[in-house]
Amino acid sequence: MQIETLLYIILSGIIALLVALFQYNVKGKNKSNWLFAFLRFISVFTLLLLLVNPKFEKISFYTEKPNLIIAVDNSSSIAHLQQTENVSELVSTLKENKNLLDKFNLNFFSFGKDLQASDSLSFKEQETNIDKAFSEFSQIYKNTTSPIILLSDGNQTYGNDYVYSAEKVNQPIYPIILGDTVKYTDLKLQQLNVNKYAFLKNNFPVEAIVAYNGNSSVTSKFVVTSGVSTVYSENISFSKEDNSKILNFTLPANRVGVQSYKAQILPLDSEKNTINNYKNFAVEVIDQKTNVAIVSDLIHPDLGAFKKSIETNEQRSVSILSPKEYLSQKNDFQLVILYQPNNTFKSVFEDLQQNNANKLVVLGTKTDYSFVNKNTTDYKHDITSQTEDYQASLNTNYTTFIIDDLDFESFPPLQSAFGKATFSIPVETILNKKIGSIETEDPLLLSFETNGRREVLLLGEDIWRWRAQSFLNNKSFNNFDTFIGKLVQYLASNKRKNRLNIDYESFYQGSSNRVIKAQFFNKNYEFDAKESLNIILKNKTTEEITTLPFILKGNHYQVDISHLPAGEYSFTVKATSENISESGAFQILEYYIEQQFLNANVSKLEQVAEKTNGTSYFVAKTETLIDDLLKDERYATIQKSSKNIVPLIDFKFFLGLLILSLAIEWFLRKYKGLI
Template identity: 75%
Template sequence: MQTETILYIILSGIIALLLALFQYKSKKKSMSKNNMLFSFLRFISIFSLLLLLINPKFEKVSYYTEKPNLVVAVDNSSSITHLNQKENVQQLVAAIKNNAALSERFNLDFFSFANTLKTTDSLSFSEKQTNIDRAFSDFSQIYKNTTSPILLVTDGNQTFGNDYVFSAEKVKQPIFTVILGDTISYTDLKLQQLNVNKYAFLKNKFPVEAIVTYNGNHAVNSKFVVTSGKATVYSQNLSFSKTVNSKILNFTLPANRVGVQSYKAQIIPIESEKNTINNYTNFAVEVIDQKTNVAIVSDFMHPDLGAFKKSIESNEQREVSIVTPNEYLLQKNDFQLVILYQPNNNFNSVFKSLKQDNANKFLVLGGKTDYAFVNANTLDFKQDITNQTEDYQASLNTNYNTFIIDDLDFESFPPLQSSFGSVTFSIPVETILNKNIRSIDTQQPLLATFETNSRREAVLFGENIWKWRAQSFLNTKSFNSFDNFLGKLVQYLASTKRKDRLNVDYESFYPGNANVVVKAQVFNKNYEFDAKESLNIIVQNKETKISSTFPFILKGNNYQVDLSSLAAGNYSFTVKSSNENISKSGAFQILEYNMEQQFLNANVTKLQRVATNTNADSYFIANTDGLLSKLLDDDRFVSIQKSSKNVVPLIDFNYLLALLILSLALEWFIRKYNGLI
């Protein structure tokens, strides 16, 4: 407590005493017992009041010891089982748990990682993907500003993600690597990569690119073969040597039938190969007999035009043409959907043509839009004309139920520029995104859809959507999320199909290393999303005829079920509603492929670089005897004594206030009892 505060307290006591004596001893040579009691109570009252005003405080310092964290991160992918390291890993984890010296010196935190990082020490070694980069990114946030050495137990084989050697340095913690596997080099032919489009068009040929690699010292001959069922559709003889150890093959295959066509690409193994699983890859192509042509009509250039084109054309079923209003009128019969970008008077003939054809359209309005023209040519809504612009953030309407929308973290997207003012709709609309200004919901739509006279329309009240696509890439390291969002909107607008009470969102085929997730929406008779429904999916393997039933789980504005546990094969399914007599059927295929079984050895070089770059050491799983001793003897990992300083009041405010009230009340009652009031 400061000296100044102590002096204030002493001075308050003197003032309180003098005032009490002045009031009850004034002009009296002696005091009665009652006056002495009254003086005491008055002293307590005045002194308590002054203490409340001064509010004296003192510093309370407490000391505690903070132990460093030892983060044990174990690779939980199926490659650990494939390399016969499962038992070695379990023994190492058990040794760490049972080591009393480690538990005394460190806070032990156990994680497993594969596709994602999980706070658990339960290991199954069955996950299909490994992303070490993501684990390091999570650790850099979890253990920021702490002493937390990391023990990374892995084979170092990453199936997707950025190079983890560079992301390891961002963790800013020593990373001790335990290498699972050996360094023995085996003779091996491998189908390193196969690139193919997801869609093809009937009676066309689609391109395929295959990259084949060879690891060995002697010259070998083999054959690359692509089969569909029992028929061989492509083959090529290949020769490799120590110097010529890779080949890039480019060829085309015919698309003769509509539907999902499955293929198997294979490099024929040689006799001395140990791992033949990485010699083949199954792939599929969906052959379609029609293509959606989309016209983006604009009379000036803008980055949004390129963003729309790239995003929509990410789906091979769609083709986008950027045209002027006059060019559109000459080619309008070639398009199934029209996007009108910031229309003005030059679009007059385009609006008349669309109205005459009762065609679907997508309006994009922004800072260069002629709103007087739009209001005059659109009966469904009116936009206030203020000649001022505003930047609007987006927030997802989770109650949107026209089609399934995933949350892309729209709140993190840059604002779109739009005209300031409210918009009034004359018909019912479904809002996908709302306008926000500095986190305040304006209750105005930023992106909305509506249907009228069998015509579907959407309106985006903002420009610079190219920034959204860029931000989506920064958030997810991929354009896929944003492209899928815009693709669903285009699919809805390009279709004239009547809305169903049960919508199911699924792919025709799934790669073997991808999650098989099916989404569904169910509506009541008023076409309102029903969040109280119970949905089940009955899945049947077409070859074995074995059926399995899985329940859907409500997640946001849709129901989801994860079917990743299903083995590779062809499946038919039926989604049924428990309370309503509605159902929908379909079929999909899961391709056989396990990325984790493509590796023969541990990636020793990268794991040793990770350890070296972070001032740590690397160990092979068979030689970890010195690892635990190294952790215990390292002077960087010692407990730190820390202090916590809190400023607390000398007397609790409530107690002091209660004492003040009590003293005043006693004085009043006693005076009243003695007839002095």
């Protein structure tokens, strides 16, 4: 307590005493005056103390037990390795151990593709991402003592190497190894690399990596079939030293559409696991290709970013040309991207205008805006010598085609000339300009259609930074490349806009990201968010019919079909309020990634334990694990204290004392007839 506050308290006591003595003459033997003076002193002194409101330190003590995290692999590989009973018994043992409950706060998690705070286990997850579980633990239990018991076979099917992410958790990890550690003779189709698209009457390449685990020399046959026909076969020999083969071959693309294949290495008689001997794959054969020209007379990283994004779709190829080179090859291209045009583009603009051709125009700091304004009639841009950085904000009301939010607000700004673009025709904004935290109504990316021609306009350069940021956000370029691909698809097609548009893949691989999207428009071609859409799916083999509703998500509807088994499906999407429908077909390829493993990945789990100062155990050594945790001095219960500064006014006792003293004084005075 400060000296100044102490002086105020002493002064308050003196003032209260003087007031009490002044109001009641305590001379003589009248005991009532002494009582009244005492009550008045208490009342005044308490009131003054509350006004001074001194502050006191309040120290409280409490104990904090360490956390014990039990993370259980809930993927189907645990069931495949016949470990479900062991896991369930082990979880029950940990949950019911009184010594563990006394020493730790037990927290149970299960994981497959995602981490769940639950001890409910189904062992039906189709992906295992241990890396993601470790990354989330590093955030949840940061700056705490929280050792982790990891119940897993160590076989990860998705994510980065979890051995390195385990170190970032900054907690000891105790893997309990699930699964057989005995090495069996096994042939495995390790990897199959094939393009998603092929062109009619061409041969498309296939690469297969086949591995062998065993000590003796064996011979098998690698076969690729399409239906009942064998389209490729090759005899392969393996030994203990020569235990892997890379096969490269080509297959013919003779029919348009989705062609399904099965690649397999014929199993040995002694093999225990034959599921990992084959993989199904499909190729969509098309009879046309979109050639895109990027016309520019300057060198910029954006050119490479556009080329890489567009060419991720095998149906498209990109050439980067100068205006002069483009004019000499113009008949070879179906779409043109004009990058920061200037007066050297004059003949290119005239040719595109004469042919009423679609185009994507990028304007930036090196654009000749005077030239652009003279050679376009649809828009004009202010001419200034200043530049500005613009961030992007997604227009969720854009309805020309489906745009997913790539977290544009996390992307670095694009650089462009300062000023506004004015339009003489209606346009649809995809992205708005955002300066700092201020969102404007000026478009950064937009599209429009006029006289049967489509155009997309990007008012900024350095879009290569967006592609890089998208990779940092998602560990993949796919989302950004899909975004650019949709712009190209919109420009490469002049198909009339339908009131019901469906966005789906011809075939789906794996069990995740199986989504069908749809947009529905009213008679004015405005997006209708009130419509109810349903999809009717028919399995062509079993003829089973499934009806699912679409859900509204932003500016489109979508339905998740991840639960559907592998097979060929036809579907019809119907609007309930109007007689409008669209149909299509797709194929789900059969692939059980979680059943590709024959053994637990002991070496990886042991590395995790070693790098995090933990210890690995087998299921039979559970009691040893419990004893080690109980004896480990790193996990002692800690007594902590917290110090709070509490003002006197927070003590309700003093307020009660003030009211009580005033009340007693009033009743006594009333009783004695002094009031």
